[in-house]
Amino acid sequence: MDHLTKMEEMLDQANLQIKNGKYEDASNILEKMIEIDPDFGKTYNHLGYLYEVKFKEFEKGETLYKLCLEKSPMYPAIYYNYAVLLSTLNKYDELKELLDTAINIPGIRKSTIFNEYAIMYEQQGKLEEAIEHYKKAGRNSIDKSVVDRAKSSIERCKSKKDLF
Missing domain, CATH: 1.25.40 (Serine Threonine Protein Phosphatase 5, Tetratricopeptide repeat)
Known part of the structure; x- marks a missing residue:
């Protein structure tokens, strides 16, 4: 199995844990993924989602979303999740900038x-x-x-x- 396939499989496992309400287990999988490949950007989006939505640690979530954007700027899901967080935090200037970029991302x-x-x-x-x-x-x-x-x-x- 190639590296990318392994990372996508681990991401699927983390998503299943999130779906089943096992947030700590999901977090552990995602943290391990970062150890394996710190440049696999999708990981940061999913971990950011956990910190924002499930753990209510908005600053940590925002930091993780920014890392995802930096490493995987063409990943549509990051734009949806980060937009909701910026809206929640009333960070409208940053939100407008994000949306102006998002509207041109293929697949959005x-x-x-x-x-x-x-x-x-x-x-x-x-x-x-x-x-x-x-x-x-x-x-x-x-x-x-x-x-x-x-x-x-x-x-x-x-x-x-x-x-x-």
């Missing part, structure tokens, strides 16, 4: 990135920009649930505008 779901822009603008009270990006999210998807979510998000923004 544009509807998801437009939705992240929209959330960012909505959180900042920039409701017109939010509405425009929710529309783009809906237009760039063939998934009915994404389109429905975009429509309801637009309605929410219009409701908020009435409050101002």
Whole structure:
């Protein structure tokens, strides 16, 4: 078995542990992967996700996401995960920069990135920009649930505008 295949298999094992709620086991696998190959960027994304979502250690999660971006800038998953963290931390300048890069990454779901822009603008009270990006999210998807979510998000923004 070649090196890359072995790393992908270990990543699959870590994902299975995460899915089964065994976060410490997943973390141990991912830490071992870093020892084996510190340049395999996907590892840092998955470990960052654990620190952000499961351990609530946002700074550690952010550091790991940055390492993933540095080592695997063409890996779409990092953009989704890191965007959510930056949004949670209200780091809008960094988030906009990340999304501006993400929208041009091959394999990225544009509807998801437009939705992240929209959330960012909505959180900042920039409701017109939010509405425009929710529309783009809906237009760039063939998934009915994404389109429905975009429509309801637009309605929410219009409701908020009435409050101002």
